[in-house]
Amino acid sequence: MLILAIDSATPVAGVALMEKGNLIKEEFVNYKKTHSESLMPMIDRVLRGCDCGISDLSAVAVTIGPGSFTGLRIGLAAAKGIGLASARPLLGINTLDALAYNIIGSDALLCPLLDARKQELYTAIYDGSYSCPLALTESLACSPKKFVDTALEVAAEQGKDSFILLGNGYYPYKDFFHEALGDSMTIAAEHLMLPRAAAVASLGMRKLEKGEIQDAFQIRPFYIRLSEAEYRLGKGVF
Amino acid sequence: MKKDILILGIETSCDETAAAIVRNGEDILSNIINSQVKIHQEFGGIVPEIASRKHIENIAAVVDLGFKEAGLDYRDIDAVAVTNTPGLVGALLVGLSFAKSFAYTLDKPLIAVNHLHGHIYANFLEHRNIEFPAVSLVVSGGHTSLIYMKDTGQFELIGQSRDDAAGEAFDKVARFLGLGYPGGPAIQEAARNGKAGLVKLPRVFLDRNDFEFSFSGLKTAAMNLWNKVKKGSNCTVNDIAAEFQAALVEVLVEKSIGAVQKYQAKSLMIAGGVAANEKLRTMMKNRAQDEGIPLYYPSLLLCTDNAAMIAGNAYYHYIHGHFAPLDTNAYPGLSSL
Numbered sequence: 326m327l328i329l330a331i332d333s334a335t336p337v338a339g340v341a342l343m344e345k346g347n348l349i350k351e352e353f354v355n356y357k358k359t360h361s362e363s364l365m366p367m368i369d370r371v372l373r374g375c376d377c378g379i380s381d382l383s384a385v386a387v388t389i390g391p392g393s394f395t396g397l398r399i400g401l402a403a404a405k406g407i408g409l410a411s412a413r414p415l416l417g418i419n420t421l422d423a424l425a426y427n428i429i430g431s432d433a434l435l436c437p438l439l440d441a442r443k444q445e446l447y448t449a450i451y452d453g454s455y456s457c458p459l460a461l462t463e464s465l466a467c468s469p470k471k472f473v474d475t476a477l478e479v480a481a482e483q484g485k486d487s488f489i490l491l492g493n494g495y496y497p498y499k500d501f502f503h504e505a506l507g508d509s510m511t512i513a514a515e516h517l518m519l520p521r522a523a524a525v526a527s528l529g530m531r532k533l534e535k536g537e538i539q540d541a542f543q544i545r546p547f548y549i550r551l552s553e554a555e556y557r558l559g560k561g562v563f
Numbered sequence: 564m565k566k567d568i569l570i571l572g573i574e575t576s577c578d579e580t581a582a583a584i585v586r587n588g589e590d591i592l593s594n595i596i597n598s599q600v601k602i603h604q605e606f607g608g609i610v611p612e613i614a615s616r617k618h619i620e621n622i623a624a625v626v627d628l629g630f631k632e633a634g635l636d637y638r639d640i641d642a643v644a645v646t647n648t649p650g651l652v653g654a655l656l657v658g659l660s661f662a663k664s665f666a667y668t669l670d671k672p673l674i675a676v677n678h679l680h681g682h683i684y685a686n687f688l689e690h691r692n693i694e695f696p697a698v699s700l701v702v703s704g705g706h707t708s709l710i711y712m713k714d715t716g717q718f719e720l721i722g723q724s725r726d727d728a729a730g731e732a733f734d735k736v737a738r739f740l741g742l743g744y745p746g747g748p749a750i751q752e753a754a755r756n757g758k759a760g761l762v763k764l765p766r767v768f769l770d771r772n773d774f775e776f777s778f779s780g781l782k783t784a785a786m787n788l789w790n791k792v793k794k795g796s797n798c799t800v801n802d803i804a805a806e807f808q809a810a811l812v813e814v815l816v817e818k819s820i821g822a823v824q825k826y827q828a829k830s831l832m833i834a835g836g837v838a839a840n841e842k843l844r845t846m847m848k849n850r851a852q853d854e855g856i857p858l859y860y861p862s863l864l865l866c867t868d869n870a871a872m873i874a875g876n877a878y879y880h881y882i883h884g885h886f887a888p889l890d891t892n893a894y895p896g897l898s899s900l
């Protein structure tokens with residue numbers, strides 16, 4: 326079983342190749358070039374680096390969001406092109422699931438945070454004590470304050486008293502988080518602060534085993550947010 | 564016998580998700596256009612983020628249908644062509660990213676096509692033996708450009724709009740007059756029931772000895788005029804629409820004819836969404852006939868955005884071996900012609 330994983334939902338672009346549960350190559354870049362320029366050459370290098378081609382793949386995993394609208398469409402369009410041309414199944418992975426999966430086996434609640442601009446975060450709260458983090462909330466687009474309130478609520482419900490924060494959404498609001506959560510909060514190691522295509526591949530493998538597959542016609546982005554214009558037309562008022 | 568070259572074209576630069584397969588730059592085997600006009604109508608104009616969202620939803624189905632209609636398998640094509648400039652960058656990136664991985668998977672070359680070149684080459688899908696040098700007028704919601712072509716594949720921008728594109732002016736004036744969106748067809752329809760010349764609007768830049776355009780002033784003049792006459796005059800909104808259309812078309816026609824004469828071109832082509840305008844087609848035909856200039860314009864379906872024109876233009880890239888690398892990017896502006 327060979328899975329190609331693609332992620333370009335945040336400023337990071339990553340591509341990984343996983344063979345029967347073993348990560349055999351990963352490329353990661355968080356620097357200057359646009360995803361449009363970097364992604365396809367990365368896919369090509371990762372495959373060639375393992376003497377593989379598209380025809381060797383069992384499936385393609387891709388982050389479908391939340392994240393930068395344009396970024397996740399670049400990754401998803403790339404996955405769709407491969408999926409359609411090669412008739413391989415596609416595995417849509419929630420970006421927050423992938424980010425949370427950087428940490429497992431912890432008593433703390435896992436709090437992946439992606440910078441969603443406009444003073445908001447994309448986040449969800451996970452139980453980290455399983456072999457694969459378990460989402461305890463929906464994926465949200467919310468203010469840092471709303472995130473903290475939600476995290477404290479979930480902690481009270483679950484009888485937990487500590488949090489691990491990770492993701493690029495931590496940095497713009499770190500003073501606020503430290504103030505609000507104090508000693509109950511720790512930060513992931515720097516190399517675990519960003520989504521990794523390797524984690525996307527692992528989650529993809531689980532989906533493939535469970536038969537949770539889609540094709541190029543079905544798979545859609547998971548934006549959480551409406552477009553600005555739709556909000557203005559009043560479609561976002563719940 | 565020469566082998567046929569089959570090219571898949573993909574176009575997502577604005578609000579149409581389109582795919583087509585063209586043989587040898589001439590024969591359209593399929594031409595699928597998924598228009599979002601109805602969706603954007605609700606917003607009174609094109610919303611870039613919504614356009615991108617529709618493109619990513621529809622792209623696989625549109626491309627697949629392109630093959631089905633042509634009766635071909637994915638592997639039968641010789642290359643994948645895609646628009647990468649100009650246009651809405653988020654929209655372009657969907658088509659480009661898809662095209663790259665689709666081509667890569669099939670191990671076929673990728674061809675990056677300039678959308679304006681595509682519009683011009685729509686003419687070659689329907690007309691044979693167009694002679695060079697030629698002058699092309701590309702008029703759409705995004706562009707008003709006069710282009711001199713010394714030979715096939717050679718493009719020299721000789722003039723363009725300094726402000727609004729012709730189609731943009733149509734849209735804005737139509738919205739102001741309450742005629743709806745998209746503005747081109749709305750104004751054309753209103754103008755049919757109105758009379759040009761009852762009131763007078765300016766022919767901007769017509770007196771100038773160059774090939775520049777400006778439609779922002781004409782647009783404002785039309786709006787001001789309507790504000791003035793709508794209170795107690797027998798001049799109707801249809802008359803304003805007719806005069807606005809006449810003023811805009813006259814400038815397009817005279818500048819185009821002027822360019823052909825100055826550059827001693829052997830043919831004149833018009834292209835782009837506004838080239839579907841009846842008034843423009845008729846006036847241009849009459850003037851070209853008077854001056855003895857061979858005039859070409861595409862059928863209505865090929866005036867608006869489509870992928871057949873992209874696949875058509877790509878054929879000329881193909882035979883010259885102009886292929887695009889995997890790190891090709893999308894560019895919203897007209898960085899180069």
Ligand SMILES: [Zn+2]
Nearest residue numbers: 703835836868
């Ligand atoms: Zn166009």
